[in-house]
Amino acid sequence: MIYRWSLLNHDKKILKKVKTEWNALLKNKKLTEHDYHKFLSEHAGIILSPNDFSYMVLSKIKLADDYEVDFVTIEDKRSNGMRYNLIEIESxxxxxxxxxxxxxARLTTALQQIDDWRFWIKENREQFKRLFPNETYKVFKGHLNYSFTIYIGNRENSEPFLEKRNELASERNVTIRSFDSLGDYIDFNRFSDLAPDYAAEMTEFSYEIRNQLASPFFKATNHSMWKIFLKQRKGNAHIFTWNASTIVNLREYNKLYYDFINKKYQKRCHISVHE
Structure with a gap:
């Protein structure tokens, strides 16, 4: 059965529900970083997955016993290999x-955290390559393709110093965004029924697998499950296309997945493979 995830591009009920819940969390000053992390982890496919070439988001990934990264997004950059974005969330x-x-003080601490990660990667290059495999065709094999992002503040308390924030981000080679921008992703993301066959390996998988891979309702994958994936995976280049079935089976899906495919949506949320 092929589900029409693309319906979300027009019927916004589910996405509006997520956006409303997220905005309510942002207004609640009693909440902590843990509360925001929990919500983002639950809705990783909708909020943190950047585009059609990203089908896993990692949560609480350990850099050995030294550091723990809040989230890591993974994006297939085609000939440039896999790109890993290490994310630090504040409040x-x-x-x-x-x-x-x-x-x-909070931003200074976050920037120091990024510096610590950067130094760890420099000192533990081979370990980083095992944790975040990558192989490119445009540059030498083993190229470390990664970036850093900090989410801190909201639109209101960031607005007076946007130019200063962006200048600092450029100087420190890190992206700094507000929590409101995460809500914007809910509005701007576009969803497809099938993961695109941008690499030859993808054509080996059925339409059903490509459809499930494209589902936006997946949760973030924790460190333990990521380690399992690393043991089972094939190849370092195009790891989504090489390992579509493995990813579909390892990922967990949130309640919205079942809301989408329940009886209320049945008549229009799926199509036959041959349609």
Whole structure:
């Protein structure tokens, strides 16, 4: 059975529900980083998955026993290999800058965290390559293709210092965004019924597997499950296309997945393989 995930591009009920819940969380000053992490982990496919070439989001990934990364998004950059974006989340209620225009204590701590990760990668290159496999065709094999993002503050407490924030981000080679921007992703993301066959390996999989791979209702994958995937995977290049079946079976799906395919949607949420 092939489900029409593309219906979400027009029928926004489910996405509006997610956006409403997210906005409510952002307004609640009693919540902690843990609460925001939990929600993002539950809705990783909708909020954190950047495009049609990203089918896994990792949660609480350990860099040996030294550090723990809140989230890692994985994107297939085709000839440029797999790109891993290491994400640090803070709080929407923590302004990135003081009233005097200086980086706040919370932002300073987050930037130090990124520096620590960067140094760890430099000192543990081979270990990083095993944890985040990659192989490219445009550059030498084993190229480390990664980036860093910090989510801190909200639109209101970030607005007065946007230029300063962006300048700092450029200087430190890191992306700094507000928590509101995560809500924007819910609005801007577009969903497809099938994972595209941009690599020859994808054509080996059935339409059903490609359809399930394209589902936006997957949760973030924790460190233990990621280690299992690494043991089972084939290849380092195009790991989504080489391992579509494995990914579909390892991922967990949230309640919205079952809401989407329940009887209320049955007449229009699926099509036959030959349609």
């Amino acid at each position: 929407p209620h923590s302004p990135p800058f003081t009233k005097a225009g200086k980086p706040s």
